[in-house]
Amino acid sequence: MSEVSVKAKLAKEAADEMMMKTTAEKNEALSLIANGLRKELDFLLSENAKDIKNGKANGLTPDVIDRLTLDEKRIRDIADAVELLIDLADPVGESLETIEKENGLFIEKIRVPLGVAGMIYEARPNVTVDAATLCLKTGNAVVLRGSSSAIHSNKALVGVIHRALEKSVLPINAVQLIEDTSRETAKELFTLNDGLDVLIPRGGKKLIDLVVRESTVPVLETGAGNCHIFIDETANPEMAERIVVNAKTQRPSVCNAIESLLIHKAWAEQHGKELLTQLEKAGVEIRGDEFVCGLHSSSKQASEEDWGTEYLGPVISVKTVESVQEAVQHIQKYGTNHSEAILTENDKHAAYFQTAVDAAAVYHNASTRFTDGFEFGYGAEIGISTQKLHARGPMGLPALTSTKYIIKGTGQIRE
Amino acid sequence: MSEVSVKAKLAKEAADEMMMKTTAEKNEALSLIANGLRKELDFLLSENAKDIKNGKANGLTPDVIDRLTLDEKRIRDIADAVELLIDLADPVGESLETIEKENGLFIEKIRVPLGVAGMIYEARPNVTVDAATLCLKTGNAVVLRGSSSAIHSNKALVGVIHRALEKSVLPINAVQLIEDTSRETAKELFTLNDGLDVLIPRGGKKLIDLVVRESTVPVLETGAGNCHIFIDETANPEMAERIVVNAKTQRPSVCNAIESLLIHKAWAEQHGKELLTQLEKAGVEIRGDEFVCGLHSSSKQASEEDWGTEYLGPVISVKTVESVQEAVQHIQKYGTNHSEAILTENDKHAAYFQTAVDAAAVYHNASTRFTDGFEFGYGAEIGISTQKLHARGPMGLPALTSTKYIIKGTGQIRE
Structure with missing residues (x-):
């Protein structure tokens, strides 16, 4: 034997x-x-x-x-x-x-x-x-x-x-x-x-x-956390900046840190440049779509691969979208069912996002960094399950x- | 594709x-x-x-x-x-x-x-x-x-x-x-x-x-149900007969029917012959250990294979044991973690059996045939899980x- x-x-x-x-x-x-x-x-x-x-x-x-x-x-x-x-x-x-x-x-x-x-x-x-x-x-x-x-x-x-x-x-x-x-x-x-x-x-x-x-x-x-925050049209700009910087930079090497940011175009037009500048100041490399690169010239062009990458480091991919539906579709395609967040003052959009996104933890107006056995008050953590059984x-x-x-x-x- | x-x-x-x-x-x-x-x-x-x-x-x-x-x-x-x-x-x-x-x-x-x-x-x-x-x-x-x-x-x-x-x-x-x-x-x-x-x-x-x-x-x-009933020393003979005959013969082809009977020797000496005769009258073939064959001459000798067999038909294997501990050990070795029962008037033995036997459903003084989504009141049944996760x-x-x-x-x- x-x-x-x-x-x-x-x-x-x-x-x-x-x-x-x-x-x-x-x-x-x-x-x-x-x-x-x-x-x-x-x-x-x-x-x-x-x-x-x-x-x-x-x-x-x-x-x-x-x-x-x-x-x-x-x-x-x-x-x-x-x-x-x-x-x-x-x-x-x-x-x-x-x-x-x-x-x-x-x-x-x-x-x-x-x-x-x-x-x-x-x-x-x-x-x-x-x-x-x-x-x-x-x-x-x-x-x-x-x-x-x-x-x-x-x-x-x-x-x-x-x-x-x-x-x-x-x-x-x-x-x-x-x-x-x-x-x-x-x-x-x-x-x-x-x-x-x-x-x-x-x-x-x-x-x-x-x-x-x-x-x-x-x-x-x-497992893996390719986590997103979606900033909706009505998101509070001060709150969005605070949460995004926290979720990306407080501890970039862990699975509940965000890797990707989705921004409603209308919000991006008004507040995008300021947010990206703050992220850059916090030491984060930005890889954006064309719209993002237009807003913020030091952003690099994101490749298809970027949307599916868990950097676990000071890099973030940023994409602009036309609606909460488009954000959900993107997350369903590239996400790993770990932790996802919507920042919005529109409760209907929040409810839709929290039902339609199929992930272990779905947040409204909070940082994804809370997905953790100790933060949830369990006193111990075997790990964070990304499967659906058991x-x-x-x-x-x-x-x-x-x-x-x-x-x-x-x-x-x-x- | x-x-x-x-x-x-x-x-x-x-x-x-x-x-x-x-x-x-x-x-x-x-x-x-x-x-x-x-x-x-x-x-x-x-x-x-x-x-x-x-x-x-x-x-x-x-x-x-x-x-x-x-x-x-x-x-x-x-x-x-x-x-x-x-x-x-x-x-x-x-x-x-x-x-x-x-x-x-x-x-x-x-x-x-x-x-x-x-x-x-x-x-x-x-x-x-x-x-x-x-x-x-x-x-x-x-x-x-x-x-x-x-x-x-x-x-x-x-x-x-x-x-x-x-x-x-x-x-x-x-x-x-x-x-x-x-x-x-x-x-x-x-x-x-x-x-x-x-x-x-x-x-x-x-x-x-x-x-x-x-x-x-x-x-x-x-999955498979190689289910046992253990008749302890103090089991009520009338109840034991009723439950064993029900668990074996009410519908022998299903997974929660019993396939094997363990009997405390002291009980078998007093009531074994009567019980085996009743089972035989109900059309059940008995495959027993030496002690059982001695009690009841038309029983066949059980082979090692019998203890692990789910007959799903009118056959039962019968073994005598010296104690509730021996019964538990036998069940842990040959059982399929489905449904197991102890018949006893001794509450300590019942508690020990119900803790020590590692099965989906463990009964005290009732037929194993109740392991069923409809009987439990769930109104539907996907199946009876014999695994431990989920x-x-x-x-x-x-x-x-x-x-x-x-x-x-x-x-x-x-x-």
Whole structure:
């Protein structure tokens, strides 16, 4: 048997035990993990140093090296994040629906753990702890498959987690790390339908696309955000400038930042030049249609490709449109169903836009940057789902649960 | 472009229109479809006759010919079922959650249509109408891919639906039938991730397994039921007999009928012989372990294969166990996570069983035959999900919806 199938089997057995654990038992384990991370800080730093050294020797970019790096502050932050999970409500056992039948049957739909989650992710060691503890809090077992560049860090972190679980009543086997980081082990996870209840990729668009395209295991897709703001004819100019600059520049590298701006022509004629100048002052490169380039001479001409590009950096594509309908059509064609916004004083246009745009979060007169599990008050975030089944938008702990019907009878049979 | 990609594209465009339709508009279309089916009864019968003739010439079994056959009563029943959908609550637009943030943002989570559903199914023409109308009621578009043996019936039924939609304000393209029923078109649907939001197989275990194993599009798996009843030491003998006979014999061909019986040894010693005799009298063949064969001489010896077999007929496997824990372990090993029951007067054992058994529906002192969308009061049933993501157990209309966050602001930006 392969490493993947052996460890998935152990995880499955552990998942059966995890289902039975109480909130207090799970929280105790989280507390032990947080303490273990702090206590074994030196060990974690020295193992992480091996990955950094190898990474530099292998020519990884400074960006990747930065994501790979653990320091004392980062480890303490990771431990603090684990402790924050303790105070969150445990979704397991929550009653979602009750049905009382005339024949006396009592049917209750409750939340239960999903079972075994597979996580495929890139060179961020913090994801190892994050994924493991979110799964433990929700009564699941997890099979972790990180990248080869972080293997020493991941082994060390899972070592700390295992030593903490040993002191708890949770099964150690609930957290499994696949140590063979070859392509083959990822492929094996893609089709492990008997062993995994869900597969969650965490990382860049390429990784997520690969998992979605190849996996027959159900996937929780978190993903790309080619987000738009549409400035309607009646938008308040001061508000529009504030929101657009925020949504583009407050943190351009994240998925809920905007990549594209649609402006009603009538508004653009009056206020477009001022807005584009402000964006430029904020360091943003503008790629516009002909009308935009006419308004603002330092804008570059946008290509067809620009409309579909998630820059994740200080670039924005800008297009003028004749109507809210045209804006919606453009978004349906180029958007990624993540976060979209309309700025308007016309409530009918807002209602139309919010119904017609098929995205996880659709805003009226606010920045798209709020699409986030913490901003929504969920206290934790598994990711932001851009798929439509199971969970959509910011996913809190309930996204890692399933449901079950519990039926209580007194001898009822079907006639 | 292939037939599948052209029709999926048309369905996608129609889905964007369907999102905007009101409950009244959707219900009007359903009413027109029901009337159309009744009005074009003769046409439907004559097209169906072609499939029956071909089927007989191709040597289809009487069972399959029966499932393929439409007669006046069946068509009227199908039309009546469409009309029943009209009275059901429209899940689209339902508010599931509201969040008010300190900064004044108002966040609402509402139900929205899924988009485009793909349906792959076998020789039952009634599924064509059932799938199409369930999707229309929930604001979705649908791509239907039935079997070659029902192609004349399916084309005729979709023709009736299209003529009805023409009179309504819904887009005709919301219902697409793939006329090429070769294996290639099924395969194309399996990987049409850009075109389909969900793929729903309806039919036997082989078809469902194929779709689950090959599809990278998210699947709603409805499926096999290797259901058990465990008779605990303290079970009421009269109740046990009534429930077991009902769960096995009331309709043995369906997925929520039981296939396997687990009996606590102490109970079996006292009441086993009587129960097995009653089952035999009801026409059930018994395949038991050694203890069972000792109790009841006409029982056959069960093989390892029997524990994992869904007979869907008048056969039952019977095993004796020493404890509720052993029963749970057996069910976790051989069950299909569908419907499982414990019969006991011991509430602690019932609670343990209902927590530890990982199935869509877990019963205490009632027949497993109640796992059904109509019995649960949902008024419609897409199928009974045996997967854990998105929906589990009997699926009513909400299983064909997704969610969306609608956020209303007054200029808020992220600090």
